[in-house]
Amino acid sequence: MYLFRSAAEAGPHDILKLYNPKGNIINISPSLEPNSPNSCYKLEVVASDCNSEPLGAELAGALGFDLSSMEKRLQGLEKKILIEAGETPAVVHEMKKQIDSFREKLESVEHLSWLGLFKDLSEGTHKPSPFYHKRTLRKTRKECEHVREKFLQMSSLEVSDEVRQYLKTPTFDNWQWEDAEIMVLLQVMYTDLDFIATFNIEPQVLQQFLFEVYRRYNNIPFHNFKHCFCVTQMMYGLIWLTDLRSKMDSVDLLIMLTSAVCHDLDHTGYNNAYQINARTELALRYNDISPLENHHCAVAFEILEKTESNIFRNLSMDQYKQIREGIIKCILATDMTRHNEILNKFKSILSAFDFTSKEHREVLMMILIKVSDISNEARPMEVAEPWLDCLLQEFYNQSDMEKLEGLPVTPFMDRDKVTKPSSQTGFIRFVLLPLFIELANLFPCLEQHIIDPVRKALDYYTEMEKALEREKQNRTISENAAKGKESAVGRQSSADGHADAAGPEASKPDAQ
Numbered sequence: 001m002y003l004f005r006s007a008a009e010a011g012p013h014d015i016l017k018l019y020n021p022k023g024n025i026i027n028i029s030p031s032l033e034p035n036s037p038n039s040c041y042k043l044e045v046v047a048s049d050c051n052s053e054p055l056g057a058e059l060a061g062a063l064g065f066d067l068s069s070m071e072k073r074l075q076g077l078e079k080k081i082l083i084e085a086g087e088t089p090a091v092v093h094e095m096k097k098q099i100d101s102f103r104e105k106l107e108s109v110e111h112l113s114w115l116g117l118f119k120d121l122s123e124g125t126h127k128p129s130p131f132y133h134k135r136t137l138r139k140t141r142k143e144c145e146h147v148r149e150k151f152l153q154m155s156s157l158e159v160s161d162e163v164r165q166y167l168k169t170p171t172f173d174n175w176q177w178e179d180a181e182i183m184v185l186l187q188v189m190y191t192d193l194d195f196i197a198t199f200n201i202e203p204q205v206l207q208q209f210l211f212e213v214y215r216r217y218n219n220i221p222f223h224n225f226k227h228c229f230c231v232t233q234m235m236y237g238l239i240w241l242t243d244l245r246s247k248m249d250s251v252d253l254l255i256m257l258t259s260a261v262c263h264d265l266d267h268t269g270y271n272n273a274y275q276i277n278a279r280t281e282l283a284l285r286y287n288d289i290s291p292l293e294n295h296h297c298a299v300a301f302e303i304l305e306k307t308e309s310n311i312f313r314n315l316s317m318d319q320y321k322q323i324r325e326g327i328i329k330c331i332l333a334t335d336m337t338r339h340n341e342i343l344n345k346f347k348s349i350l351s352a353f354d355f356t357s358k359e360h361r362e363v364l365m366m367i368l369i370k371v372s373d374i375s376n377e378a379r380p381m382e383v384a385e386p387w388l389d390c391l392l393q394e395f396y397n398q399s400d401m402e403k404l405e406g407l408p409v410t411p412f413m414d415r416d417k418v419t420k421p422s423s424q425t426g427f428i429r430f431v432l433l434p435l436f437i438e439l440a441n442l443f444p445c446l447e448q449h450i451i452d453p454v455r456k457a458l459d460y461y462t463e464m465e466k467a468l469e470r471e472k473q474n475r476t477i478s479e480n481a482a483k484g485k486e487s488a489v490g491r492q493s494s495a496d497g498h499a500d501a502a503g504p505e506a507s508k509p510d511a512q
Contacts, residue, residue, distance in 0.1 A: 004028055004043060017044050023153070137218050137268065144215050150180035151214075155207055159188050167233065168240040170375070170449050173383050174230050182229045183210045189236045189257060198250050200314040208309040216265045216299055221393040223267035230387075232260040234372040242443040247355045255323055256365050258311075259330035260372055262300035267292065269394050270401070272335065277407045290335040297331045326365065333366035334373050339431065342366050347438055364442070371439055371450070377428060377457040378436070378450040384457065392423060421465035428458045 004018070019042040020026050021035075035041050082088055166172055167185060177185065190196060190206055217225035235256055239245065244253060275283040275291045282291040301324065304310045312320050333342055346367050354360050376387040395413035402409045412418055432454055440446040 007043060018042070019044065137220070139215055139217075139219060144211075147179050147183075147214065148211050150178075151183045151211065152207065154180055154184045155187060155203075157184065159184065164188060164192060168237050170234060170237050170241075170378050170453070171380055171383075172233055172237070173380070174226055174233070175383065175386065177229075179214060179225055182226070183207075183214060186210050186229065186232060186261065189232065193236075193239070193245070193253055193257065194250065195254055195257075199254060199312070201311045202314075205309065205313065206311055209303065209311045210261075212303045212306070212309045213261055213265065216303065218266065218268060220267065220269035221397070222387070222390040223264045223269060223394065227387075228261060228264060230376065231263060231369075231372045232257060234375045234378070235260040235368060237449075238368055238372065238446075241445060241449055248361060251319065251322060252326070252361060252365060255326035255330060256368055258300075258323075259327045259365075259369055262303075262327065263296055263331050263334050263369065263373065265296045265299040265303075267296070270398050271410070272337070273410055274398055274402065274407070277402070278405065290332055290337075293332045293335045297328050300327065300331070326362075329362060330365055330369045333369055339370070339435075342370065343435055343438065350438065350441055353442055367435070367439055371435060374432060374435075375450065377424070377432060378453045380453070381457065381460060388420065388424065392418075392420060395423075419465070419468060421461040421468060424461040425458065425465055428454060428461070433458070 018026050018028050018032075021039045021041070023042075026032070026041075078088070078092065081092065163185075167188065174182070187203075187206060187210060190201065195201060196203070196206070213228070214225050217223075217228055239253055239256070270278075270280075272283075272290065272292050274280075276288045280291070282295050285291070286294040304312060307313060312323055315323070332338075342363070346363050349360050349363060353364075376384045378384075379387075395410075395418070396415040399409050399413040399415060401407075402413075412423065433451070436446070436451050436454055440451055
């Protein structure tokens with residue numbers, strides 16, 4: 001494998017794929033058959049970002065001029081002014097200072113990059129997101145077709161037993177898989193839970209459904225297709241860890257898995273509070289009642305309305321009605337404003353939980369999708385922490401927009417008030433752990449799988465918070481000491497100045 005990485009000039013975490021002369025993906029292994037000049041293998045790095053252009057090139061193309069030629073022209077004008085005026089005017093110095101300050105802000109603060117330039121662009125399918133500016137908010141047709149082609153090439157691959165078992169654990173690392181591969185893994189989940197056979201789902205229809213789902217997740221920092229996969233994978237893992245296949249009907253499991261797949265479709269990166277305060281189209285359409293979650297449901301059933309992507313098309317009307325009702329209940333349960341309502345309902349039935357009760361099962365299904373939706377901290381820290389960075393980026397983007405538009409600023413999203421550890425310690429202590437502990441009361445086996453890792457995450461962020469506080473205190477002490485020193489030097493200089501002004505006679509006694 002090291003030889004292949006060297007040949008491809010790939011990094012240690014890049015994912016390599018090897019194609020045979022027919023264009024099919026084959027395993028990289030010591031038993032690989034030798035090739036020849038007439039039957040070449042193709043080695044490809046499939047998980048590195050080598051297609052993105054520098055932002056300057058994108059901007060120049062979008063605005064229709066060459067930035068480098070403009071810069072040369074400005075330099076020429078500056079020289080001309082210098083020759084004619086004899087010196088650079090103060091106004092030019094001031095403009096340069098302002099431009100340097102603005103450039104530094106743009107280059108160092110991701111959330112402000114080219115905001116003003118993009119803000120007034122016309123509405124359209126490919127309108128750039130103001131903050132996630134290096135890609136369009138909606139996926140482009142070219143981007144989708146490229147992933148679709150790869151997915152269809154991979155869809156017939158036999159995934160190894162090792163990967164299949166790994167997929168059932170909360171320790172699964174999503175960062176090692178690209179979007180086309182993720183769709184293959186989602187296909188494996190539907191297959192290994194026997195949904196294909198039980199519900200007569202044709203493989204090509206499942207593939208089209210998964211592709212449409214991928215297409216309708218947006219290019220935003222957190223609520224994207226990879227988040228959809230993580231939530232679905234955690235749900236899949238919980239189904240296996242708790243042996244739900246022996247406790248619940250297959251239709252309930254199908255509802256939970258499909259709800260996880262669809263739960264954040266077409267999320268634009270701004271939460272319900274923003275939607276309602278900004279009086280967006282979604283808030284108006286759904287009368288301020290869970291606008292995002294209602295929209296996610298609507299998009300899911302738009303996909304399922306198309307015959308070619310309707311994985312439920314071979315079911316009876318009654319089965320479809322049951323599944324639709326279940327998916328809507330599960331997705332609406334992900335609205336965090338309903339958190340206490342749903343958790344309290346689960347706690348009230350826990351002591352006498354009955355798997356034969358439809359009401360009890362429905363509450364459990366809502367709890368399971370809620371746990372899956374906010375389960376990142378149950379994963380290994382090297383998987384979970386990058387997700388927190390993505391979430392904070394999305395939070396900060398929203399609070400910046402709220403400030404720009406004069407809307408109420410969501411406190412836990414304000415970059416001026418929230419730090420990385422402070423965003424997590426309260427959330428883990430008061431939201432995650434109480435929820436996870438109640439689920440573990442029904443399934444004690446989950447203690448080691450999701451509660452122990454969350455407690456470790458709480459310890460980790462608590463220590464980080466303390467370290468930041470110590471650093472802040474030390475910085476304050478240093479700044480105060482520096483100010484005191486400057487003040488003392490200033491007073492000494494002032495005293496010396498007064499003595500010098502008085503002259504040598506001032507030091508002699510009065511001659512009376």
